Amino acid sequence: MRIRALFGGFVLSALCGVAFLAARSPAAEETFSHPKHAKLFVSCSTCHTAAERAGATMYPTAVQCAACHDGTRQPVVTWKAPATPRASNLAFNHVQHLAKRGRRTPGTCADCHTASGGKWMSVRGPQAEQCLTCHKLPAKSHVSLPDSACATCHVPLSRAAGLTSERIAAFPKPPSHDAPNFQAASAHGAQAKATTGSGHVAVSCATCHVRTYCVACHVNAPEVPQIQALGLNAAATATPPPVAAPADHAKGDFETRHGTQNASACRTCHTQESCAACHNAQLPGTARALFSAGPDRGHGASTTGKLPSSHTPTWKTSHGPVADASMRSCASCHRRESCLACHVPDPAGRNGYHPASFLTRHPAEAYSRSGTCSDCHNQAQFCQSCHQSAGVVTQRSLLGAGGYHDGNRQFFVGHGQAARQALESCASCHVERDCLTCHSVVKGRGYSPHGPNFDSERLLRKNPQLCTACHGTAIPRRQ
Amino acid sequence: MRFLPAVAVGVGLALAVAPSATAQSWRLRLDAAGQRVGFRGVIADSIPEADALTGLSSGKITPDGFAVNCFNDGYCHYWRPGELRRGVPATLTSDLTMWGFGISGLRVRVRSRLHTDLTGDRLWPGSSPTTQVQEAYAEYIRDGWTFEGGRIPDHGRLGNSALGAIDGGRAALRLDQVPLDLSLYGGWGFARGTLLSVTSPAVNPLLDYAPEARQLVAGATLGAHLPRVNAEVEYRREVDPVSDYFVSERAALSVQFRPTARVRLTGGGDYDLAQGNLGTAEVALAYTAPRLWATVGARHYRPFFDLWTVWGVFSPTPYRGVNGTLGVGITSKIQVRGSGEWFRYDAAGATTPTVTIEDRGWRAGLEATVTPVEGWTVQGGAHSEFLPGASSRGVDGRVTWRMQESWTVSVQGGALERPLELRFQDAGVTWLGAAADYRVADRWNVGATVDRYWESRDRPDAAAFDWNQWRMGVRASLTLRSEPDRWSLPPGRPRQVTP
Numbered sequence: 003m004r005i006r007a008l009f010g011g012f013v014l015s016a017l018c019g020v021a022f023l024a025a026r027s028p029a030a031e032e033t034f035s036h037p038k039h040a041k042l043f044v045s046c047s048t049c050h051t052a053a054e055r056a057g058a059t060m061y062p063t064a065v066q067c068a069a070c071h072d073g074t075r076q077p078v079v080t081w082k083a084p085a086t087p088r089a090s091n092l093a094f095n096h097v098q099h100l101a102k103r104g105r106r107t108p109g110t111c112a113d114c115h116t117a118s119g120g121k122w123m124s125v126r127g128p129q130a131e132q133c134l135t136c137h138k139l140p141a142k143s144h145v146s147l148p149d150s151a152c153a154t155c156h157v158p159l160s161r162a163a164g165l166t167s168e169r170i171a172a173f174p175k176p177p178s179h180d181a182p183n184f185q186a187a188s189a190h191g192a193q194a195k196a197t198t199g200s201g202h203v204a205v206s207c208a209t210c211h212v213r214t215y216c217v218a219c220h221v222n223a224p225e226v227p228q229i230q231a232l233g234l235n236a237a238a239t240a241t242p243p244p245v246a247a248p249a250d251h252a253k254g255d256f257e258t259r260h261g262t263q264n265a266s267a268c269r270t271c272h273t274q275e276s277c278a279a280c281h282n283a284q285l286p287g288t289a290r291a292l293f294s295a296g297p298d299r300g301h302g303a304s305t306t307g308k309l310p311s312s313h314t315p316t317w318k319t320s321h322g323p324v325a326d327a328s329m330r331s332c333a334s335c336h337r338r339e340s341c342l343a344c345h346v347p348d349p350a351g352r353n354g355y356h357p358a359s360f361l362t363r364h365p366a367e368a369y370s371r372s373g374t375c376s377d378c379h380n381q382a383q384f385c386q387s388c389h390q391s392a393g394v395v396t397q398r399s400l401l402g403a404g405g406y407h408d409g410n411r412q413f414f415v416g417h418g419q420a421a422r423q424a425l426e427s428c429a430s431c432h433v434e435r436d437c438l439t440c441h442s443v444v445k446g447r448g449y450s451p452h453g454p455n456f457d458s459e460r461l462l463r464k465n466p467q468l469c470t471a472c473h474g475t476a477i478p479r480r481q
Numbered sequence: 482m483r484f485l486p487a488v489a490v491g492v493g494l495a496l497a498v499a500p501s502a503t504a505q506s507w508r509l510r511l512d513a514a515g516q517r518v519g520f521r522g523v524i525a526d527s528i529p530e531a532d533a534l535t536g537l538s539s540g541k542i543t544p545d546g547f548a549v550n551c552f553n554d555g556y557c558h559y560w561r562p563g564e565l566r567r568g569v570p571a572t573l574t575s576d577l578t579m580w581g582f583g584i585s586g587l588r589v590r591v592r593s594r595l596h597t598d599l600t601g602d603r604l605w606p607g608s609s610p611t612t613q614v615q616e617a618y619a620e621y622i623r624d625g626w627t628f629e630g631g632r633i634p635d636h637g638r639l640g641n642s643a644l645g646a647i648d649g650g651r652a653a654l655r656l657d658q659v660p661l662d663l664s665l666y667g668g669w670g671f672a673r674g675t676l677l678s679v680t681s682p683a684v685n686p687l688l689d690y691a692p693e694a695r696q697l698v699a700g701a702t703l704g705a706h707l708p709r710v711n712a713e714v715e716y717r718r719e720v721d722p723v724s725d726y727f728v729s730e731r732a733a734l735s736v737q738f739r740p741t742a743r744v745r746l747t748g749g750g751d752y753d754l755a756q757g758n759l760g761t762a763e764v765a766l767a768y769t770a771p772r773l774w775a776t777v778g779a780r781h782y783r784p785f786f787d788l789w790t791v792w793g794v795f796s797p798t799p800y801r802g803v804n805g806t807l808g809v810g811i812t813s814k815i816q817v818r819g820s821g822e823w824f825r826y827d828a829a830g831a832t833t834p835t836v837t838i839e840d841r842g843w844r845a846g847l848e849a850t851v852t853p854v855e856g857w858t859v860q861g862g863a864h865s866e867f868l869p870g871a872s873s874r875g876v877d878g879r880v881t882w883r884m885q886e887s888w889t890v891s892v893q894g895g896a897l898e899r900p901l902e903l904r905f906q907d908a909g910v911t912w913l914g915a916a917a918d919y920r921v922a923d924r925w926n927v928g929a930t931v932d933r934y935w936e937s938r939d940r941p942d943a944a945a946f947d948w949n950q951w952r953m954g955v956r957a958s959l960t961l962r963s964e965p966d967r968w969s970l971p972p973g974r975p976r977q978v979t980p
Contacts, residue, residue, distance in 0.1 A: 255742035262708040287655065312745060312767070314774040315818055315850070316806050323747040323763060326638045326735035328711035330662065330704070338616070338634065339510060339576045342592065346615060349570040349596065349607040350514035351956060359877065359897050362910040362936060366899060369870030370800070370824070370842055371782055374761065380675035383683045388606035392522030393563050406560075408550060408905045416836025420903065422829040423838065424870050425797040426784045433687050434791050441795075453796025454830040457757045464755040465726040465788040471690055472791065 034081060040123040042070075046111040053096040053111060059083065089164030091209070093157045094128070130155070145176040149196060149206040158208035160233025167237045173210050185245050187270070194228045203228040212238045213298075219245055221293050221302045222269045245271070247303070257310060265291035273302035280307045281334040289334075319373075347378055369424045376426065385430030394431055406431070422453055442472040506581040508962040515571035516930075519950030520604055523560040533557045536942070546943030548905070562938075562946040569599035570608045586622040593617070609683070613676055616646055627653040633666070637702060638733040638751055639717040646676060647698050662704035662713075670698035670719055670728075672787075679728075679789060692721050692789050696728040711737040721789065728787050730754040743769050753785065756793060760785050765804075772810035779803050780824070800826040814852045821845040826869070839902065842868035856883045873899040889918040906944070910936040914952075924960035929953075 043049070049066065051058035061083035071079045100111075112120075114128045130144040133155055139147055159170065183189050194207050213232040217223040218241045224230065250256060260268075269292045277289035295301050312324070325332050332341075344355045355378075357363070368375055368385075379385060394406050407413040413420075421428050428437075441451040452458070462469055462477065469477045528543050530551050536542040541549045541557055549557035573595045580588040592615045596608050603609050618631030628650070635645030649668015656662070671677060672684040678695050685691040700717030713735045719728040735749035750762025765778030783799035786792040802824025810816050825841040832838070848862025861878035877895030884890070894913040901907070914932030921927060936948040 253742075258739055258742060259708060311743070311769050311771075314769060315808055315816065316774070316776070316820065320765070320767075320776065320806070323735060323749050323765065324737055324745075326733075326749055327713055327737035327747060328704075328706065329636060329713075330706070331711065338590070339592065342576075342615065346594075347607050348514060348572055348574070348594075349605050350516050350572040350954070357877065358893060358914060358932065359875070359895055359910060359912055362897055362899055362908060363873050363875070365871040365901060366866050366868055366873040370866075370868040371784070372822075372844065372866075374782075376674045376784070378674055380672055380677065380684060382685060383672075383675045383677055383681075384606045386686070387609075387683070388604075391520060391566070391604040391606075393524050393560070394522065407903045408548075409901065409903045410836050411550070412833075412835035413903065416833035416838075418831025418833065419829040419836070419838040419840070420870065422796055422798040422831055423800075423826050423840065425786075425792055425795055427870065429790075429792055433685070434689050435687055437795070438791065451795040453798065454828065455758070456794070456796050460757045461755065461788070461794070464730065465721075465724075465728070467721075467724055467726055468788050468791065468794065472794075 036123040036125040037121070040121065043123065046115075050096075050111070054100060056097045087163050089162075089166070089169070091156050091159060091162030091165060092128075093153065093155060143174075143177075145174045146178075149193070149204050152209040153205040156205075156209045158205070158233060159210055159238055160208070160212050160235050162235065165235075165237055167239045170210075170235075170238050171240045176206070186248075203231040208232055214238060215240060215242060217298060217300050218242055219300055220270060221273050221295075221300050223300065224298055225293075245303070261286055261288050263288075265289075269293055271303040272305075273299070276302045276305045279305040282307070284330075284333045286330075286334045345378055347384070365427075368430070369427050371424075371426065381426060381429045382433075386433075389431050438472060443476070444472060444474040446472075506963045507577065507579040508960065509578075510574075510576040510958065510960045512574040512576075512956070512958045513572070514954065514956035515569060515599070516952065516954030517567065517569050518605055518952050519565055519567050519948070521565045521946070521948045521950075522563040523944075524563045525558065526561050527556040527558045530555055530557050538941075542942060548940075548942040548944065560944060562944065565948070565950070566602065566604055567600065568602050568605045568608075570603075570605040571597050571599055584621070588620045588622075589618070590620065591617045610677070615676060625655045627651075627655070629653075633668070635670075635698075637713070637715050638735055638749060639700065639715050639731050646671065649698065660706045662702070662706065664702040664704075666701075667697070667699040669695045671695075673785075679787070685790075690789055690791060692728070693723045694721070696720060696787075696789075697722050709739045711735075719787070726788070727755050728789050729785075731760070731785075745769070750781070751785075755788055758783065759799070774808045775806065777803070777805045780822075782824075796830075798826050798829045800824045816850045817847070818849070819845070819847045839869040842866070842872075844868065857881070858883075870903060871899065871901050873897060887920045891916045906938050906940040908936065908938050910934055924962075926958045927956070929955045 047054045049062040050060055052060040063083065064079075064081060067079055067081050070076045096111075099114075112122070114132055115125050116122075117124070117126060120126075133139075134144055134147075137151075137154060139151055139154070144151075159165075178184065178193070179190075181189060194204050196204050207228070208231070211232060212235045213223065213229055214234065215238065216226075216229045216232065220226060220229055251260075265288050268288070272292055273295045274285060274289055274292045275295050277285060277292065281289055293299060313321075321332075360367075367373065375381075375385075407417070410416070437451070438446050440447045440449045442448070458469070459479075462479075466477070526547075528549065530553075532544065533541040533549055533551060534544060536546075536548070541551050543549055543557075543559060547559045547561055549559040551557040574592070575594075576590075576592045578588065578590050582589075594613045594615060596611055596613065598605065598608050614632060616632055616634060618629050618633045621628045629652075630650040632646045632648050633651055634640075635647045647666070647668040647670050649666060651664060651666035653662060653664035670679075672679045672681070675684065677684050679685070679692050680695065696719040698717065698719050700715065702713055702715045704711070704713040715733040715735075717732075718730045720726070721728050731751050731753050733749065733751035736747065738746040740746070745767045746764070747767070748762075748764035751760040752758075753760050759781060761780075761782050763778060763780040765776050767776040768774065780802045781799055782802075784797045786797070802822050804820070804822035806818065806820040808816065808818040821844065823841070823843040829840070844864070844866040846862060846864035848860065851859045853859065858881040859878070860881070861876070863874075863876045865874040866872050875895055875897030877893065877897075879891055879893035881889065881891040892913075892915050894911075896911045897909065899908045899910075912932055912934045914930060916928065916930040918926060918928040930953065932952045934948070934950050934952060936950075938944070938946055938948065
């Protein structure tokens with residue numbers, strides 16, 4: 003018994019709930035069947051007064067319905083006129099249309115709202131093809147009409163009322179948009195500017211698009227009057243499909259050429275930030291001419307950093323001359339510290355410029371200067387200090403006399419060629435006084451150290467102190 | 482001017498802590514490193530000539546077997562192995578860049594390093610002086626102009642490569658209408674290859690000819706940057722402010738020409754106006770394709786000495802050489818590279834019949850890189866150098882395993898022989914080592930290395946010795962920064978729809 007009572011209560015509650023929801027449903031307010039009332043009304047304007055008279059209401063009031071639906075003759079209905087205008091992007095004016103048609107032929111609502119041959123009050127929504135027929139627009143599909151035709155029936159999307167995002171996203175796409183080069187400025191850009199002057203945008207664009215659609219790609223949107231003329235619509239959330247990079251970006255010389263072209267061509271799609279994907283240390287001048295990402299600008303084309311083609315595996319040892327010729331090109335990607343990481347010797351670091359075995363290998367590299375050691379190492383401060391620790395710097399004895407060069411006992415008297423070929427190596431162990439013991443006129447034995455093509459006159463002009471160091475005041479002059 | 486670096490550092494720190502500068506942006510990178518090294522040299526010694534014995538090869542030796550040289554001065558001289566000395570050099574490098582002081586275009590950079598040797602011995606080269614301000618300058622960029630002041634970088638062909646700096650200022654103008662850059666700079670310079678003044682005893686221990694004051698440096702560069710050509714002309718003079726004489730006067734030209742996307746011609750050279758000769762110059766033609774890169778070039782090398790030293794008047798002889806490299810990506814996983822150079826010295830004008838010195842040489846190398854599977858890299862190579870003064874030949878290899886972006890572990894080893902033309906000994910070394918790097922977090926890395934060296938100095942007397950040692954090192958790198966920074970670009974802001 004108790005179970006039955008519970009079950010009955012449940013069913014009753016459910017039915018009440020359904021009834022309540024049905025009564026509350028807005029659909030119930032709009033379920034007016036025109037065909038059922040076909041015998042009751044002889045004129046559309048009985049209820050839709052605004053179709054014939056400007057300023058009137060487009061829908062009947064509940065009082066008019068209650069004239070019949072009074073609970074006695076007919077059940078009471080709870081119909082209410084929509085509080086907001088019907089969602090539409092049409093620029094249709096019933097009064098004007100009826101008036102215009104009326105000048106030529108008797109115009110009726112059924113001309114547009116009933117199919118040809120349809121019964122009275124078999125109402126339907128207007129069909130675009132019907133508009134085209136009356137307006138004598140020669141097209142099978144209304145989206146393929148010329149630009150000027152859109153405004154005949156449509157308002158710009160920014161002024162369309164009540165459209166949902168889904169409905170906007172379902173707008174048909176004109177065939178022109180499928181053209182292979184449609185993304186090019188010469189295509190869609192030209193179309194946007196085609197029919198109207200500066201500060202306006204083609205109606206064909208504005209009918210389906212608002213500014214936010216263009217901003218998704220156009221970094222320079224705030225500077226393009228056609229885009230600014232589009233206006234906004236919060237419900238228009240559609241974004242354009244991915245845009246492929248222009249064909250010239252794939253060409254082999256694009257890497258070297260892209261920085262030299264006019265920035266105005268780049269600023270449509272690229273922000274400064276997209277350049278910084280590669281040029282992350284210092285933006286080049288061309289990049290600085292671009293816009294930076296910000297409100298109402300697109301973030302621009304996505305770019306990924308990659309090594310320039312010049313940076314081959316041997317680049318580490320060959321980049322010097324290129325850096326000398328175009329340091330600013332290097333500086334656009336490399337921070338100063340990345341250069342100093344290798345070029346400043348770190349006595350506590352191992353994995354620097356030189357290989358692990360370099361301590362043993364360095365005499366061979368240093369003697370013939372495979373690199374320019376003195377770029378990073380001072381001969382006295384770096385080389386001599388280490389050689390002194392190794393015991394190979396001597397200021398007590400001269401060359402040969404128990405000296406380091408014991409591979410040839412006569413090295414002392416024949417060292418000239420070796421010295422001239424590797425003078426930096428000499429200076430990494432010897433101080434000047436060692437050599438001037440013999441090679442100075444005033445302090446030594448006067449053996450001339452000057453080699454072929456020694457331009458004494460030039461040096462005398464540049465720095466005579468250098469001459470007096472060995473010659474004193476009796477500097478010999480060329481006759 | 483000796484206080485200029487300290488002033489620059491002070492200004493930088495003041496800006497860093499100033500309350501009004503709380504909105505500034507900055508980036509600070511700290512690198513700490515230390516290594517334990519062994520060092521073994523030789524000690525000059527002598528014995529009375531009467532104590533010298535005659536060895537098996539009829540040469541003179543000491544009673545304990547060291548070959549000696551006797552020069553009829555009553556003594557015979559020789560070298561005996563020195564003691565094994567150890568050092569633990571350690572460095573802390575800070576690199577600070579600050580910008581956003583409320584003045585658009587203003588940036589301050591300070592890079593400094595602390596040196597120490599934890600043993601207190603400082604035997605490892607480059608361990609002194611204790612503090613080194615490598616760069617400390619303010620930079621202001623506006624409307625194509627760039628102004629720098631402080632301890633500014635001294636780059637370019639005539640500068641001391643990337644290391645160089647001068648205490649002074651630079652003004653540079655980049656013209657937008659024409660592709661030209663013009664730069665003028667001046668200040669006080671340093672000795673070559675170091676940030677020590679030329680008046681420092683470390684640069685000229687005996688101070689025989691050291692100038693009394695730092696040299697004044699002034700120079701200009703003019704760069705042209707066309708779509709296919711980059712060129713830069715430099716002029717630079719250094720003057721002793723006390724004597725008003727030149728320390729150096731040079732000019733240089735650097736050119737890069739790209740006739741096609743894959744071909745690049747680079748060249749350049751410097752001319753010593755003070756001595757009237759061509760310094761170092763080179764030209765190279767490079768071809769770069771996705772799996773093939775090659776270069777051919779020629780080089781002229783002559784060492785450069787400032788006029789405050791007497792080394793330049795010894796007429797250093799230049800050499801001229803040709804070189805080339807070839808790299809081939811056989812597959813996407815196998816890459817082979819080869820390089821070679823041949824060169825010959827100009828006539829030195831100092832040859833003697835008693836000593837024969839090679840006047841030409843060559844060097845060549847071949848290496849390969851194989852990436853068998855993702856994360857693994859195997860590298861190996863061989864090189865050989867036959868050069869005047871010293872030669873070497875050897876092989877080396879390395880296997881690297883990179884795990885999950887955080888860990889990188891490598892094992893390496895090699896062997897090397899090094900004959901010395903001017904010494905009565907050969908040296909050989911074999912080494913094996915391992916290294917590990919770990920990225921603790923974004924911009925926070927640590928690493929450690931350990932190597933074992935087996936080195937021998939080979940000669941047929943008691944002076945032969947081994948120099949075996951362990952070498953260990955640790956390092957850590959930390960980068961701190963404020964926002965925003967281009968390392969982490971701000972994403973394009975989402976569209977802000979205002980209906």
